[in-house]
Amino acid sequence: MRSAREATLLAPHDPSPWVVTGAAARGVQYFPEQFRPLWEELVARAPHHYAGHWQALQYWCAEWYARENRLDLDWAHQGCIRVHRRLRPGTLPLPAELAEMAVYFRAEVRPGDWVLGEYERPLNPNRLDILMQSVACFPAFWTQDGADRAIGHVRRGTVRPAQSSVSDVTEVTPTLPADLRELISDLSGIVSDYPYVDPESTLAVLAYDAAEALGRDATPESRRERTGYTILLHATCWYVSARIFSKSLFASYIRALDGLRAQLDRASCTCPAGAHPTRLDSEYQVEAGVSMLTEAGRAAFAEDYGLDKEESAVFDCEGFLADLADEALVRLREAHQELFGGIDVSHLDAQFVRDDGRLDLVAMQEAIRRSWEDNTGPVALWSARRWLTGQVRDEERIGVFLCLWMGIAQTYAGLPPSYARDLAAALATIDLDVSCEHPQHPWSxxxxxxxxxxxxxxxxxxxxxxxxxxxxxELSARELWECPVQYAQLAREALEDLEGWRTMRGGDDEDWED
Incomplete structure (x- = not known):
């Protein structure tokens, strides 16, 4: 807590230290009246900070300081009002609606009530707290569609208010099968960038299932699958493009989308202008896509979102689906080139090579330091290629190598194979089996x-x-800077980072090699 407080003084406008204080508040057992000022400081700087809301959610849950096993609804309501006033109108449900929904379900659902679709056991009272805390504590991320989805999840699979036994159920609400509910959950975690299943294998199965559906006869079932899988592949293509470095997964996605696109005739669209869905955030697409796979899912989706027959039919429009498929294919092909193709960084010659042919190491360092311009990877790649082609003077060697090394060490999310190949080749030129008598080297x-x-x-x-x-x-002598042992130490560290990228981003060995 002390370190986080000190950080707030060093960066008074940065919300990050205040997020840390929210987490530390649980560890040092802050009382609610001590926690509230921390929350106020956070929302004053970043009213819609995801991690900040998450830490607040953790603090106020029943495990920590919620009163009587319940969220402090006054705090949630006031926080929602503040956030709502800071964002543009129409992006959030009304604060009163969120609070009213939380109060309503708390009043109507009691421990012992039955979970809809899971009649084997009664409702766990903590389950409702978790649901309502999520709605109230993440106001900045709930668009009206999001609030509708929350209500839909309550209707469809989480709770059914005031039903205490199977015999009490007089009206059956459309519901998804358990396997499709699980698919929505798995894919929603992936597109939210918080996966709790293995993304690569999950998305590989999705692409395989989509390709399998292409071979079925033109039946109502196959048309439902065509709609559902086109929407799902579009919803998840950005994750494939940005997070998973696997050529085989790219190939599976492109093959399935090409097959689906071949079945779609944009000219057949008879929808009036503006009829195609436009508010297609990824989680909404996941729910829509999975729901479109079955008649039961379509009925549940239409009820959740209040869609009439014409509005539901738009999802099957071949013009709408063709647009989604085309957009996904363009993104995947562009990303494939970015991740696995050749990257041209020759434009950096003009920035880093002086008129006399010498390298401007200071300019290279300035570029690396401007990380917000995404310079780190290109400078590292440019340095690696100069190193590999021998276009480095003796006095420039350690500077170029350090630019290469810093580009690796300071790229925390990892660079793709299109970069990593040349970086690894440059590191492979360093002899790792060396020794010296120096007790210390400058870089340490x-x-x-x-x-x-x-x-x-x-x-x-x-x-x-x-x-x-x-x-x-005493460590600034050029002999110490150029010591082979220092090069070896730096190379080992960089190679470990490259291996970590492989583990983090997935893919096979051939995806990372020529």
Missing amino acids: TADSTVQSRYRAVVHLYAPEDHPDTPVPA
């Missing part, structure tokens, strides 16, 4: 911050312009 004195590393390198190449350096004078 630069700590892990970007600023410290930057200062060390720019001082090495422009000491008069950049006199400040973390490297002490």
Whole structure:
């Protein structure tokens, strides 16, 4: 808590330290009156901060400080009002509606009431708390569609208000089979970028199922599947494009989408202008796509969103589906080139090569430091290619290698194979089986911050312009900078990072190699 407080003084406009205080508040057992000022400071800076809302949700749940096993609804209601006032009109449900929904379901559902569709056991009272806390504590992420979805989940599979036994159920609400409810849950976690199943295998199965559906005869079932799988592949294609470095998964997606697109005739569309759904956030698409696979799912989806027959029929429009398939295919093919193709960084020559042919190491470091411009990967790749082609003077070697190394170490989300191949090749030129008698090397004195590393390198190449350096004078000799052991230590660390990228991003060995 003390460190987080100190960080708030160093970066007064940054909400991140206040998110950390929210987490620390549970550890140090803050009382509610101590927690509220932390929350106020957070929402004053970032009223819709996801992690901040999540930490608040954790604090107020029954496990910690909610009163009588319930969320403090006054806090949730007031927080929703504040957030609503900060965002543009129409992006959120009314705060009163959220609070009213929470109060209504708390009043109507009692421990011992039955879970709709799961008549084997009564409702766990904690389950309702979790649902209502999620609705109330994440107001900034609930568009009107989101609020409708929350109500729909309550109707369809979570709880049925005031029903205490099977004999009490007089009206059957359309419901999805358990396997499709699970599919919605799995895919929603993936497109929300918080997967709790293995994304690569889950999406590979989805693409396989879509391709299998192509071979079925033109029946009502196959047309339902065509609609559902086209929507689902579109909903998940961005995740494939940005998060999974697997050529085989790309190929499966493109093959399935090409097959679906071949069955769609855009010219057959007779929908009036503006009839096609436009508010297609990824989670909505997941629910729509899975629901479209079966008649029961379609009925449940139409009831949840209040769709009439004509509005529901639009999802089957071949023009609408063709647009989705085309958009997904364009994104996947562009991403395939970005992830696995050749990356051209020759434009950096003009920035980093002086008129006399020498390299401007200070300019390279300046570019790496501007990480918000996504310079880190391209500078590392450019450095690797100069290294591999021998276009480096002796006095530039350690500077170029450190630019390469920093590009790897400071790319926390990992670079794709289109970058990693040349980076690995450059690292492979370093002899790892070396030794020396030096007790310490210069780079070991630069700590892990970007600023410290930057200062060390720019001082090495422009000491008069950049006199400040973390490297002490006794370690500044060029012999120490060029020691093979220091190169070996840096190469080992970078190779470990590259291996971590493979583990994190998936794919097979051939996906990461030529």
